Amino acid sequence: MKKTVESAPAGVKEIARRANVSIGTVDRVLNNRTGVAAKTRERVLEIIKELDYQPNLMARRLASRRTWKFAVLIPSTSSETGYWNAPLAGIRQAAAEIRDFGAQVEVFLFDQNDKQTFTANANSILKQQFDGVLFAPMFEEESLKLIKKCNTKQIPYVFINSDIEGQERLSYIGPDLYQSGHLAAHLVNYLLQDQQEVLIVNISKEMDLHHHLLKKEEGFRAYFRNNKRPVKLNKTDIRQTDYHSVKTKLSKLLRENNIDVIFVTNSRVHTVARFLEESGDVNIRLIGYDFLAENIAFLEKSVIDFLICQKPQEQGHKGVMALYNYLVQGLPVEDAQHMPIDIVTRENYRNYRN
Amino acid sequence: MKKTVESAPAGVKEIARRANVSIGTVDRVLNNRTGVAAKTRERVLEIIKELDYQPNLMARRLASRRTWKFAVLIPSTSSETGYWNAPLAGIRQAAAEIRDFGAQVEVFLFDQNDKQTFTANANSILKQQFDGVLFAPMFEEESLKLIKKCNTKQIPYVFINSDIEGQERLSYIGPDLYQSGHLAAHLVNYLLQDQQEVLIVNISKEMDLHHHLLKKEEGFRAYFRNNKRPVKLNKTDIRQTDYHSVKTKLSKLLRENNIDVIFVTNSRVHTVARFLEESGDVNIRLIGYDFLAENIAFLEKSVIDFLICQKPQEQGHKGVMALYNYLVQGLPVEDAQHMPIDIVTRENYRNYRN
DNA sequence: GAAAATTTCGTGTACGTACACAAAAATAAT
DNA sequence: ATTATTTTTGTGTACGTACACGAAATTTTC
Numbered sequence: 060m061k062k063t064v065e066s067a068p069a070g071v072k073e074i075a076r077r078a079n080v081s082i083g084t085v086d087r088v089l090n091n092r093t094g095v096a097a098k099t100r101e102r103v104l105e106i107i108k109e110l111d112y113q114p115n116l117m118a119r120r121l122a123s124r125r126t127w128k129f130a131v132l133i134p135s136t137s138s139e140t141g142y143w144n145a146p147l148a149g150i151r152q153a154a155a156e157i158r159d160f161g162a163q164v165e166v167f168l169f170d171q172n173d174k175q176t177f178t179a180n181a182n183s184i185l186k187q188q189f190d191g192v193l194f195a196p197m198f199e200e201e202s203l204k205l206i207k208k209c210n211t212k213q214i215p216y217v218f219i220n221s222d223i224e225g226q227e228r229l230s231y232i233g234p235d236l237y238q239s240g241h242l243a244a245h246l247v248n249y250l251l252q253d254q255q256e257v258l259i260v261n262i263s264k265e266m267d268l269h270h271h272l273l274k275k276e277e278g279f280r281a282y283f284r285n286n287k288r289p290v291k292l293n294k295t296d297i298r299q300t301d302y303h304s305v306k307t308k309l310s311k312l313l314r315e316n317n318i319d320v321i322f323v324t325n326s327r328v329h330t331v332a333r334f335l336e337e338s339g340d341v342n343i344r345l346i347g348y349d350f351l352a353e354n355i356a357f358l359e360k361s362v363i364d365f366l367i368c369q370k371p372q373e374q375g376h377k378g379v380m381a382l383y384n385y386l387v388q389g390l391p392v393e394d395a396q397h398m399p400i401d402i403v404t405r406e407n408y409r410n411y412r413n
Numbered sequence: 414m415k416k417t418v419e420s421a422p423a424g425v426k427e428i429a430r431r432a433n434v435s436i437g438t439v440d441r442v443l444n445n446r447t448g449v450a451a452k453t454r455e456r457v458l459e460i461i462k463e464l465d466y467q468p469n470l471m472a473r474r475l476a477s478r479r480t481w482k483f484a485v486l487i488p489s490t491s492s493e494t495g496y497w498n499a500p501l502a503g504i505r506q507a508a509a510e511i512r513d514f515g516a517q518v519e520v521f522l523f524d525q526n527d528k529q530t531f532t533a534n535a536n537s538i539l540k541q542q543f544d545g546v547l548f549a550p551m552f553e554e555e556s557l558k559l560i561k562k563c564n565t566k567q568i569p570y571v572f573i574n575s576d577i578e579g580q581e582r583l584s585y586i587g588p589d590l591y592q593s594g595h596l597a598a599h600l601v602n603y604l605l606q607d608q609q610e611v612l613i614v615n616i617s618k619e620m621d622l623h624h625h626l627l628k629k630e631e632g633f634r635a636y637f638r639n640n641k642r643p644v645k646l647n648k649t650d651i652r653q654t655d656y657h658s659v660k661t662k663l664s665k666l667l668r669e670n671n672i673d674v675i676f677v678t679n680s681r682v683h684t685v686a687r688f689l690e691e692s693g694d695v696n697i698r699l700i701g702y703d704f705l706a707e708n709i710a711f712l713e714k715s716v717i718d719f720l721i722c723q724k725p726q727e728q729g730h731k732g733v734m735a736l737y738n739y740l741v742q743g744l745p746v747e748d749a750q751h752m753p754i755d756i757v758t759r760e761n762y763r764n765y766r767n
Numbered sequence: 768g769a770a771a772a773t774t775t776c777g778t779g780t781a782c783g784t785a786c787a788c789a790a791a792a793a794t795a796a797t
Numbered sequence: 798a799t800t801a802t803t804t805t806t807g808t809g810t811a812c813g814t815a816c817a818c819g820a821a822a823t824t825t826t827c
Contacts, residue, residue: 068512070813081777086815094775096823116513117471118813121782125815159470235764242760249603249718282760364603400761406596406636407754410589424783435807440785448805450793472783475812479785 069110077110078103089114116160126161129382130184132177132194133219135168141351142326142371145413146219149375150193157383164379165189172264174198181205185212191382192216196223215385219378221271222395230381234369235397236271240278240324242400243346246365247320248282250344251290255319258312259294262305262327272324279322293318305330306337313340323347328366332357350403350413358405369398372413423464431464432457443468474514481516483736484538486531486548487573489522494680495705496725499767500573503729504547511737518733519543526618528552535559539566545736546570550577569739573732575625576749584735588723589751590625594632594678596754597700600719601674602636604698605644609673612666613648616659616681626678633676647672659684660691667694677701682720686711704757704767712759723752726767
């Protein structure tokens, strides 16, 4: 019971021979161009299916002079957080991979603290002729404007990192915020003994980004609502993100409450870690987000117990590839691609790939 | 300060034009074939460098009739465990990706319980002309024979899933067993209250595979040796892998000892889970290995607390790509590629990708 | 039923590189 | 200096697909 040795895969020529037509006709069927008799088309299609014809991408690319241009619009790396370095790296990697296939990627960066820069870049993108857009719809109102224009211009667009519901986006690639909060709660639940208390910490300047954090908090709280044992959840919002402000607020809180586990809803967990280390509160368990050098340092020292990460680099990569697969390859693209929710600890961070 | 708009990248034709030679000569220089006057070669090389010529991989591949054949030798999926389905899927995926680039992959399967099938397949591989081999060196003695023959035949080979030290393999792709045991211990340490006891369970028929499990156990034990608080570690080996045998052995053990956490060193953790569920020992925490349907079912029901996974599918994919990158692309390949050590729980398994 | 219009199909060239073969130039042998 | 030999260089075809153009077959029009 051996499969026949597969010879060189069949191409248009072989199809043409079997269907008794010329390769021109086969080509018309393959690229469903007009000008083929229905009967002939059917016959050719049958043989194509029968042979399980796979076009040779090399030859296809070589013969076609067509090129594509994709625009990417994401936040620049602020001095405050290096998070967006990772998606950008993934975007660059994808760009390199698809360059030979005629797709070019141009990156535009906006300032997270300045909506104006978002709009300016968006307009710049619209002026040029791009075949697809990948962007982070952080500012809802401004994003909706861009979306609308893309719709009328028939330019497909992909969201990265956050989603806006009810839009005709090609795909959303990003974290599953609610679920990641849920997971955090699950871990906290293991860390927690009976009667112990939890503190939820939101550290964020921008009101807009709050939405992001709230979804995680929601998932976190939902877990404990369904929990068997009752757990007291305290919470604080810290709007001044510098260390001194965080320290002041936290020391007051820890003095007045009996906190055993702290959950920080974003990557600024290292600020809290620094505080705990300096104040010597070594018995407090700490859990937060993102594989950043500052965080890893505290993970290594066991000040942070768990980091939850959602492969930011892969997000960038997948974002670009979604456009490429859809436009260039003509493949179907998943409506939403939620990233895996990784748990990073002192014992596995060395093997982690962002 | 704008870079000049990049026109279509220069090819052999442009080089030939500038050097005042034919494309044939340029071709000879590029592939450093013989038969070019030293002076001419120099002139051409200079222009190549000047233009920063990048060969068009598509065209190169299309024109070159050269093909590669890779052999893969891994265990077949036994009725006992579906583990190897995952690496095989990754191998198949990689094969599809590189097919157009002239690389073909042929898969050979051996029976984990029959060394003879390994040797027979290995010989079959050696008889044919393969350009590279990817295999799981499970049986040391038999593997060494294959390795030796590959060495004399100058065929590069890659190990998957387990490593044999001191060999001139092109690369090793697989789990970091020791470290994954370490991670398991780290998690167990969170689950454990003072004075509580742990049970390590090895369930395995084959003596040979034991080596695998022992490395994990070693990492596990090492963690607790360095631990602040003393933890009592019990251990049992179960050689009969059917449910009844496991049940008998475990019930006796749990009756006589006071076990709070069980660590199963391989994917058979679902057998233990089934036992705990049936016996109603719901307070015992359970941790084991691998993203298999049987295990996920118990993870969902919270009978299993954690599963540790090492991306078996990606292992297969990377194994094939290592051969491809090295032989076809001429790229350097990492000596060892340890997989990430993923923690899968009830709250994140839906997002997990093997 | 012939000419015109339209549909359907086949042929040729191009993409950038590899490689075989032939032509030309340079060198060696007589 | 002429022929033979070797080295160096140029030309042509092929890879599998895309696409323009023109030929053939079919349908429409009068």
